[in-house]
Amino acid sequence: DIVMTQSPDSLAVSLGERATINCKSSQSVFYSPNNKNYLAWYQQKPGQPPKLLISWASTRESGVPDRFSGSGSGTDFTLTISSLQAEDVAVYYCHQYYSIPSLTFGQGTKLEIK
Amino acid sequence: QLQLQESGPGLVKPSETLSLTCTVSGGSISSSNYYWGWIRQPPGKGLEWIGGISYSGSTYYNPSLRSRVTISVDTSKNHFSLKLNSVTAADTAVYYCARPGIAGRTGYFDYWGQGALVTVSS
Numbered sequence: 001d002i003v004m005t006q007s008p009d010s011l012a013v014s015l016g017e018r019a020t021i022n023c024k025s026s027q028s029v030f031y032s033p034n035n036k037n038y039l040a041w042y043q044q045k046p047g048q049p050p051k052l053l054i055s056w057a058s059t060r061e062s063g064v065p066d067r068f069s070g071s072g073s074g075t076d077f078t079l080t081i082s083s084l085q086a087e088d089v090a091v092y093y094c095h096q097y098y099s100i101p102s103l104t105f106g107q108g109t110k111l112e113i114k
Numbered sequence: 115q116l117q118l119q120e121s122g123p124g125l126v127k128p129s130e131t132l133s134l135t136c137t138v139s140g141g142s143i144s145s146s147n148y149y150w151g152w153i154r155q156p157p158g159k160g161l162e163w164i165g166g167i168s169y170s171g172s173t174y175y176n177p178s179l180r181s182r183v184t185i186s187v188d189t190s191k192n193h194f195s196l197k198l199n200s201v202t203a204a205d206t207a208v209y210y211c212a213r214p215g216i217a218g219r220t221g222y223f224d225y226w227g228q229g230a231l232v233t234v235s236s
Contacts, residue, residue, distance in 0.1 A: 001177075040222035049210055049226035050161065061224065093161060097214075097221040101174040103163040 002027045002099045006092075006106035012114040019081040021109045023094035028074045031098065038098035041070055041079045043090045044108075050093060054079065081111075089113060116140045118211050120230035126205075127236050132198040134230055136211030137191075144169040144189045149220040152185060152196045154207040155229075162207075166220045167194055174220050201234045208232075 003026040013019040029038045037057035042050035052061050054070035057077055067082040081088055094106040122134035136150070143150065149166035156162075165175040167185045175183050179198070187194040198205060208231050212223035 038221070049212075049229055050223070051226075052215070052222060052224045055215060055222045055224075095161075095222060097216075100220060101165070102177060103220060105161040105163070107160050 001102045002029065002096050002104055004094055004096055004104050004106040006094060006109045008109060009107070010110040010112065012112045013081075013084045014114045015086065016083050017114075019084050019088070019111055021079045021092050021094075021111070023072075023077040023079070023106050025075045025077075025096055027099070029096045029098035030074050037073050037077070038096055039070075039072070039077050040095045040097065041068075042093045042095060043088075044093065045090045053092075084111075084113070086113065116213065116225050118213065118225060118227035120209060120211050120227045122230060122232070124231055124233060126201055126232060126234050128202055128234055129200055132196070132201050132205060132209075132232055132234070134196045134209055134211075134232070135193050136195070136227060137193040138213075139192070142189075143187065143192050143194065146217045148213055148217050149174060150187070150194050151212045151214060151220060151223060153210045153212055153223070154205075155210070156204075156207045163220075164196065164198075164209075166214070203234050206232065206234045 005024045007022045039057040041054040044050045058070045091108045117139045126132045151166035152164040167173045184197040208229040210229045211227045213225040214221040215224040
């Protein structure tokens with residue numbers, strides 16, 4: 001299985017400041033024939049299902065605020081929230097969908113307001 | 115707007131079989147070759163992909179659960195189902211059904227049900 005390791009486990013950021021969450025995969029999730037990284041990011045608030053924010057490492061879903069961005073390639077990825085808003089308090093997960101049938105998720109990063 | 119809804123017993127006894135159904139509305143389960151999936155989340159913990167199925171019945175299963183899992187589809191009822199046998203307390207979780215954003219294979223999930231809490235206890 002590809003192991004996804006997020007850092008940090010928890011993060012406290014002031015409103016309006018930048019939040020950065022990292023995700024490292026134990027193997028590359030880059031597929032060279034189509035030049036794509038098979039990596040997604042989700043936001044999960046208490047009592048709700050995960051919400052897809054970003055697919056293909058950097059493609060923002062329709063309706064997701066542009067303060068959310070994804071970057072990285074191969075084994076190292078980053079989710080950045082450029083200016084933290086109160087509604088961004090949540091747990092964030094990275095997810096690799098490169099390795100079938102062994103899709104795996106990171107352990108989650110809890111984001112709070114400082 | 116596509117919607118998914120899980121249903122099934124919220125309490126299952128140890129060693130018995132957990133059974134859940136995901137009913138899809140706002141779209142046909144047969145409309146494209148999506149691998150409709152099941153994901154679970156133990157209370158206070160992270161996400162674990164269980165498996166997925168296409169409308170034709172082709173399946174992917176998580177190798178760690180493969181021996182205990184069966185996923186089936188009923189296109190006439192526009193739903194798909196999960197069975198997990200020989201359950202233990204470790205199988206207590208919120209079970210989500212979801213649709214991947216990629217047709218033809220499983221992948222990231224862009225539509226999710228609200229989740230169903232299943233507790234394994236005698």
